[in-house]
Amino acid sequence: MPRALTLLTLAALLTSPLSVGAQSTAPAQTLAGAQAQLLEGRWQSAAATAAGLNTPEGNTVASTAYFLGSWLVPEAQKKALLQQAQAYAQKALAVTPNSALAHFQLAAAEGRLAQFQGLLQSASLASSVKRHLDRAIALDPGMANAYVALGLWHANLVNKLGLVAGLKGASRGAVVPNFQKAVALEPGNPAHRVEYANALLLLDRSRHRAAASEQLRVALTLTPADHWQKRLQEDARALLARLN
Secondary structure (H helix, E strand, O other), X not given: OOHHHHHHHHHHHHOOOOOOOOOOOOOOOOHHHHHHHHHOOOHHHHHHHXXXXXXXXXXXXXXXXXXXXXXXOOHHHHHHXXXXXXXXXXHHHHHOOOOHHHHHHHHHHHHHHHHHOOHHHHHHHHHHHHHHHHHHHHHOOOOHHHHHHHHHHHHHXXXXXXXXXXXXXXXXXXXXXXXXXXXXHOOOOHHHHHHHHHHHHHHOOOOOHHHHHHHHHHHHHOOOOOHHHHHHHHHHHHHHHHHO
């Protein structure tokens, strides 16, 4: 999936009732402390703290941290971190199978892992990603991030497989409605706008250049909530410059 999906997992974390502000003074050994570390960009510390709690919630945060970290390390280290993200999400789901956030996080990890697998394994992971996103939405219909990820799932498969994407259940027509739903739920989240732009460009870069640029411009008017959203807006600004 596109680079901007990095922020989706953190955005999902921020919707958790256990979330805290980036300047929290919560003890580092608590779940709130791990979340605060992650919001500040300290993904290694967050992963260690969250995993050390040995709870479903901690494992989900650890999964998020390893996923985010995978975007910042050298290429040779990415797959190992993504496998960690997958494993911690699976561990969380083994104890709390009705956790929408854990289903979402597993989908995110597997979606990125698919880029490092062969054709057959990638196809299997694509189906798993869709299954977990559908489950996350069924459990929490208000999870805007799941609609964004689902829109990206459709856009990616259409981009890679063309007409054959329909055999996997992907549809060009499903992209925009999922993003419209996400934006309606969380109009102030810049990540959704940037992901919307990425999805439009995946569908047809020439045809949707203007619409994608507009989404990026809107994203840049919104106030970033944390370290990761600031990084995302930097990427959005660079992409907008290339499109123009």
